[in-house]
Amino acid sequence: MPPSELTEQSTASGETNETDETSAAVGESVEKVDGWGLVTGNARYTDDIPTEDALEGRLLRSPHAHARIRSVDTEAAEAIESVEAVLTNEDVPDKRFTRTGFPYPAPAPFDEHVLNETVRHVGEPVAAVAARSADAAERAIEAIDVDYEVLEHVLEPEEAMEPDAPTLHPEEYENPQENAVPERNIVCETRHEEGDVEAGFERADAVVAGEYESQIVQHLPMEPNTTIAWIDDRERLVLRTTTQVSHICRDKIARAFGLNRTDVTVIKPRVGGGFGVRQDTVPNQFISAALALETGRKVRLKNSRKEDLHVSQTRHAQTVEVKTGVQEDGTITAMHVDITSNTGAYGCHALAVLSNSAHEPMSIYPTGNRLFTGRAVYTNLTPGGAMRGYGAVQGTFGLESHIDEVADAIGMDPVEFRRRNVIEEGEESFEPAHSESKPKLESVGVTECLDRTCATVGWADGPDQPDDDRYQRGYGIALTMAKSGVPNSEYSRCTITLEDDGTLTVRIGVGDTGQGSETVMGQIAASVFGLDIESVHVKADDTDATPWDNGAYASSTTYISGNATEKAARDLAGKVRELAAEWHETDPESVELADGNVSFPDGTSMTLGAFAAEAFEGVRGPKRRLIGTGEHFTALSPKPFAAQFAEVEVDTQTGEFEVLRLVNAVDCGQALNPANVRGQIVGGAVMGLGQTLSETLPFDEDGRPDIRGLRDYEVMHAPDLPEIETEIVETYEPTGPYGAKSVGEVSILGPSPAVANAVDDAVGVRITELPITAASIWDGLQEGS
Amino acid sequence: MSQEKKSADSIRVCINGERERLDIEPGETLMSSLRRAGHYSVKNGCDEGVCGACNVILGEEGLTRSCLVPAASCDGDDVMTVEGLLDDDGRLHPLQEEFLDRGAAQCGYCIPGVLLSGYDLLQRDTVPTEEAIADALSGNICRCTGYVQQIEAIQAAAERLPDAEPAAEGEH
Ligand code: FES
Numbered sequence: 001m002p003p004s005e006l007t008e009q010s011t012a013s014g015e016t017n018e019t020d021e022t023s024a025a026v027g028e029s030v031e032k033v034d035g036w037g038l039v040t041g042n043a044r045y046t047d048d049i050p051t052e053d054a055l056e057g058r059l060l061r062s063p064h065a066h067a068r069i070r071s072v073d074t075e076a077a078e079a080i081e082s083v084e085a086v087l088t089n090e091d092v093p094d095k096r097f098t099r100t101g102f103p104y105p106a107p108a109p110f111d112e113h114v115l116n117e118t119v120r121h122v123g124e125p126v127a128a129v130a131a132r133s134a135d136a137a138e139r140a141i142e143a144i145d146v147d148y149e150v151l152e153h154v155l156e157p158e159e160a161m162e163p164d165a166p167t168l169h170p171e172e173y174e175n176p177q178e179n180a181v182p183e184r185n186i187v188c189e190t191r192h193e194e195g196d197v198e199a200g201f202e203r204a205d206a207v208v209a210g211e212y213e214s215q216i217v218q219h220l221p222m223e224p225n226t227t228i229a230w231i232d233d234r235e236r237l238v239l240r241t242t243t244q245v246s247h248i249c250r251d252k253i254a255r256a257f258g259l260n261r262t263d264v265t266v267i268k269p270r271v272g273g274g275f276g277v278r279q280d281t282v283p284n285q286f287i288s289a290a291l292a293l294e295t296g297r298k299v300r301l302k303n304s305r306k307e308d309l310h311v312s313q314t315r316h317a318q319t320v321e322v323k324t325g326v327q328e329d330g331t332i333t334a335m336h337v338d339i340t341s342n343t344g345a346y347g348c349h350a351l352a353v354l355s356n357s358a359h360e361p362m363s364i365y366p367t368g369n370r371l372f373t374g375r376a377v378y379t380n381l382t383p384g385g386a387m388r389g390y391g392a393v394q395g396t397f398g399l400e401s402h403i404d405e406v407a408d409a410i411g412m413d414p415v416e417f418r419r420r421n422v423i424e425e426g427e428e429s430f431e432p433a434h435s436e437s438k439p440k441l442e443s444v445g446v447t448e449c450l451d452r453t454c455a456t457v458g459w460a461d462g463p464d465q466p467d468d469d470r471y472q473r474g475y476g477i478a479l480t481m482a483k484s485g486v487p488n489s490e491y492s493r494c495t496i497t498l499e500d501d502g503t504l505t506v507r508i509g510v511g512d513t514g515q516g517s518e519t520v521m522g523q524i525a526a527s528v529f530g531l532d533i534e535s536v537h538v539k540a541d542d543t544d545a546t547p548w549d550n551g552a553y554a555s556s557t558t559y560i561s562g563n564a565t566e567k568a569a570r571d572l573a574g575k576v577r578e579l580a581a582e583w584h585e586t587d588p589e590s591v592e593l594a595d596g597n598v599s600f601p602d603g604t605s606m607t608l609g610a611f612a613a614e615a616f617e618g619v620r621g622p623k624r625r626l627i628g629t630g631e632h633f634t635a636l637s638p639k640p641f642a643a644q645f646a647e648v649e650v651d652t653q654t655g656e657f658e659v660l661r662l663v664n665a666v667d668c669g670q671a672l673n674p675a676n677v678r679g680q681i682v683g684g685a686v687m688g689l690g691q692t693l694s695e696t697l698p699f700d701e702d703g704r705p706d707i708r709g710l711r712d713y714e715v716m717h718a719p720d721l722p723e724i725e726t727e728i729v730e731t732y733e734p735t736g737p738y739g740a741k742s743v744g745e746v747s748i749l750g751p752s753p754a755v756a757n758a759v760d761d762a763v764g765v766r767i768t769e770l771p772i773t774a775a776s777i778w779d780g781l782q783e784g785s
Numbered sequence: 786m787s788q789e790k791k792s793a794d795s796i797r798v799c800i801n802g803e804r805e806r807l808d809i810e811p812g813e814t815l816m817s818s819l820r821r822a823g824h825y826s827v828k829n830g831c832d833e834g835v836c837g838a839c840n841v842i843l844g845e846e847g848l849t850r851s852c853l854v855p856a857a858s859c860d861g862d863d864v865m866t867v868e869g870l871l872d873d874d875g876r877l878h879p880l881q882e883e884f885l886d887r888g889a890a891q892c893g894y895c896i897p898g899v900l901l902s903g904y905d906l907l908q909r910d911t912v913p914t915e916e917a918i919a920d921a922l923s924g925n926i927c928r929c930t931g932y933v934q935q936i937e938a939i940q941a942a943a944e945r946l947p948d949a950e951p952a953a954e955g956e957h
């Protein structure tokens with residue numbers, strides 16, 4: 001008898017959990033696997049390691065929105081004691097790439113270098129310095145003399161498309177996108193029609209048109225962008241950096257410098273927020289790599305908060321035009337959305353964000369005749385990029401504002417109008433041809449979200465009006481949809497090792513920036529074995545130790561990486577059953593894994609720990625440490641939905657207004673960690689409210705970001721919050737891990753149109769431009785009276 | 786940092802009850818000097834006094850943004866960072882436990898500063914209203930959570946604390 005049979009025991013009968021049904025951890029608000037470090041201050045972010053041996057990097061940034069660099073005199077800078085390197089565009093590879101955090105080749109033009117000869121926005125790096133002291137680095141930056149040929153600049157897409165506008169990227173496009181027109185600064189132009197829109201408009205009783213403008217905002221994660229780069233003892237380039245796409249970052253750095261991918265490592269420490277801005281490989285990362293390669297030493301390059309606010313990729317400003325044909329009974333007969341997107345100096349995410357801007361909001365109303373046309377245009381502004389909501393913030397503001405206008409045109413209640421047209425289970429979303437997302441959606445909880453919201457707020461009764469009729473209250477609602485991963489693009493792989501103490505080590509490349517994805521992966525793996533979360537160790541920090549994963553991406557993590565994790569766990573569970581069955585000369589199917597035990601049909605069982613120890617000791621055969629693997633790639637992208645509601649009060653004498661209440665009802669499939677899910681919903685909604693009410697990154701006529709620092713960038717603070725209620729409306733997504741879809745992005749979409757609709761409901765003023773201000777309401781009131 | 790210029794000066798401070806000498810460079814802020822000495826729980830979110838990530842409890846001053854204070858002015862002061870919330874046995878403070886239980890920490894970058902704002906409030910107000918808590922957090926930016934779960938966590942911690950909680954270490 002093998003020694004460990006001593007640990008075998010009778011299973012508690014009755015609890016014949018099928019492994020598949022055991023979900024010890026999934027569905028519970030377990031503590032985050034990284035939580036202790038977060039609340040004790042022990043979590044280490046990129047800049048939280050001693051870097052006394054590192055050179056200080058500093059960047060010289062362009063004061064001009066558009067200029068060609070004729071020459072750079074670096075002599076004086078190099079002469080400064082303790083300066084180790086000064087780099088200009090002549091010292092970096094003459095190879096174009098896109099910073100976009102998509103895997104190669106990426107849906108974006110290759111339009112920038114590590115340092116460009118032509119700079120295209122204020123703040124673009126012109127030269128870089130590494131020195132043994134911060135002070136020397138700063139003095140060296142000041143000593144660099146640049147001879148600029150200042151070029152004409154352009155800030156608005158409409159102007160940029162004019163024939164006499166300066167051409168921002170005159171050289172031939174590398175990796176050009178759909179219908180690019182370089183001489184008109186058009187990065188891409190897209191058209192997607194289903195049905196026959198013209199015919200649809202002809203059948204309409206009324207055609208309603210509107211135009212909606214959104215502003216540039218910043219992600220503002222609380223951790224500034226920092227990279228520490230060095231060459232390790234195997235002569236590999238290592239980047240310790242704030243990223244949500246470590247594997248993609250590694251790939252891009254390797255390509256940019258002509259290195260083998262295996263000669264680059266990217267370490268992702270704790271990351272202090274992402275929201276999309278860490279979904280690109282950013283200048284800071286390329287330049288610190290260049291400085292480390294040049295000096296052979298460790299280099300630390302940290303953006304100040306002000307630099308980050310000025311030069312981090314922004315949310316694209318967009319003009320969204322919507323035209324809808326409608327019949328008197330509320331049937332939508334045709335819809336046309338046309339979007340012009342300002343992508344700034346570089347074309348990162350230009351096409352993908354543009355597409356998403358229309359496809360998500362339009363999907364909610366599956367009329368047979370839909371048309372989307374749009375274009376993304378270069379201008380001399382800070383480049384736009386990926387940001388939570390990924391274009392759908394802009395599109396949803398337009399479309400969900402417009403839907404109220406359409407309902408109004410036929411005299412129908414906006415909720416009733418939505419109910420008649422909204423997508424249902426089994427219907428198709430509006431997807432571009434290259435995304436072969438499974439046409440029929442299997443979990444669609446949007447109507448229930450709408451019903452629950454209306455019941456919660458008493459929609460039919462409308463708001464209680466204040467006694468003083470100077471103040472008017474209004475209700476507004478918006479429906480939203482996001483995706484779970486980019487179909488046919490994202491890929492995740494996971495390996496899970498059964499350690500000899502019966503715990504699991506999950507290795508996966510997810511880019512947890514705080515949303516809790518490492519925890520959710522741990523929960524999924526634990527659930528397959530009926531373990532508690534403490535028995536699972538999630539390793540997700542660096543490209544050496546973890547298999548490829550696109551990272552935190554299109555709200556995909558729970559869905560794409562979660563499926564990979566579940567498969568890996570099931571693969572491992574299968575191996576455990578097989579080996580256990582071999583030992584017991586029984587059928588693997590009859591071996592059960594639950595509650596951390598391996599149980600046999602004869603009623604005996606052993607703990608997973610005892611099993612693992614015995615397997616590794618090799619008592620009954622060769623030593624074994626079992627590893628499960630799983631990968632996920634899919635044409636599917638199930639949609640999370642939400643209904644979001646706002647109540648506002650407007651002072652009719654001043655236009656001042658206040659959002660009193662915000663209600664979010666969200667269908668994310670099954671909520672694997674309800675506290676986390678709620679945090680994602682509220683966090684997104686409050687960020688959406690910030691974009692609605694106050695956030696904006698303005699530029700002056702010279703293209704200079706018009707803020708001095710964080711004090712001028714107005715985000716929501718705790719005392720600004722309205723009353724916020726959140727309901728999780730659970731559906732079951734059959735293709736998701738444990739029925740889950742995504743949740744990270746859907747709740748940021750609704751606040752803007754919900755507030756605009758509520759303002760209109762309160763005082764009959766339609767605001768079509770973000771942010772919504774007292775002044776714009778005041779203007780509307782003046783016009784109306 | 787600098788290898789040429791040795792620190793011009795140093796100050797003596799008592800950090801979470803432990804006496805320490807901090808090297809300071811000319812014009813350096815308390816935040817920067819604390820971080821250089823390894824107190825990385827003091828975060829640098831803006832360096833301009835707006836975000837609250839660098840909060841510490843500084844002697845008589847109480848809750849303070851350490852990025853606004855010249856290190857040179859802190860000689861002889863008591864400083865409490867978020868590590869000071871742990872008790873002598875290293876157990877979490879109820880505030881920390883409630884933050885964990887309620888999912889009030891996402892990326893965590895703002896959390897040390899937010900916890901100290903909460904702690905400072907509970908020193909003054911043992912039964913704070915939601916409004917009072919929101920006001921206490923008015924100097925903190927949290928970009929992840931939307932504050933709601935943080936407010937709930939602080940309120941829950943208040944309910945667990947005895948009325949007159951002895952001041953934590955670093956305050957003596
Ligand atoms: S770092 Fe001090 S307030 Fe932001």
Ligand code: FES
Pocket residue numbers: 222272273514889890891892893894895896926927928929930
């Ligand atoms: S948890 Fe990320 S900033 Fe607050």
